[in-house]
Amino acid sequence: MNLRLAKPEDLPHIQAANLQNLPENYSMKFWMYHILTWPQISFVAEDNKGRIVGYVLARVKDPANKAPEIHGHVNSISVLRSYRRLGLARRLMLLSQEAMTTVYKSSFVSLHVRKSNKAAISLYRDSLGFRVDKVEHKYYGDGEDALYMRLDLPQQSS
């Protein structure tokens, strides 16, 4: 299994994985905007034939777009079913978090997760150390609440 930075030509495969794995789907324009604007913090996992089996897509938020501090935000992460529980999502998150710190000096990383998504909550809370910052009621289109979770990132000395 190879983990590497996501490239624009990966986007059709990332989008296909997203459609298979999650109800939150996005246009190609959305994915492209992320990869081109913050090219260092989105990653893919590929198998030995070069097929994309997992991805993490992230962005940076900063005071220019009303965020209190510069921080990373994970928009979407998923791993194909037959490649789960191999540590891929954890490794993808760690790569993204490291780049958020070193490239963008992000002070923390945030994300939204469905209240019912036990696997993802366990990944974020138990495996990576995130905490629930607040509950956002009816955040999702179907009315489900989101947990807004965050993790402080180590500060880089300049």
Ligand SMILES: CC(C)(COP(=O)(O)OP(=O)(O)OC[C@H]1O[C@@H](n2cnc3c(N)ncnc32)[C@H](O)[C@@H]1OP(=O)(O)O)[C@@H](O)C(=O)NCCC(=O)NCCS
């Ligand atoms: C959530 C998801 C990305 C996890 O991917 P993964 O590669 O299987 O996760 P990892 O193997 O890196 O798991 C790391 C840790 O997360 C936790 N975890 C992962 N899947 C879990 C599950 N099904 N049940 C409980 N804990 C789980 C465990 O603590 C695990 O460590 P362990 O295997 O040593 O016990 C994957 O299940 C997925 O793609 N789900 C559908 C899409 C999704 O829900 N994305 C998140 C949206 S917010």
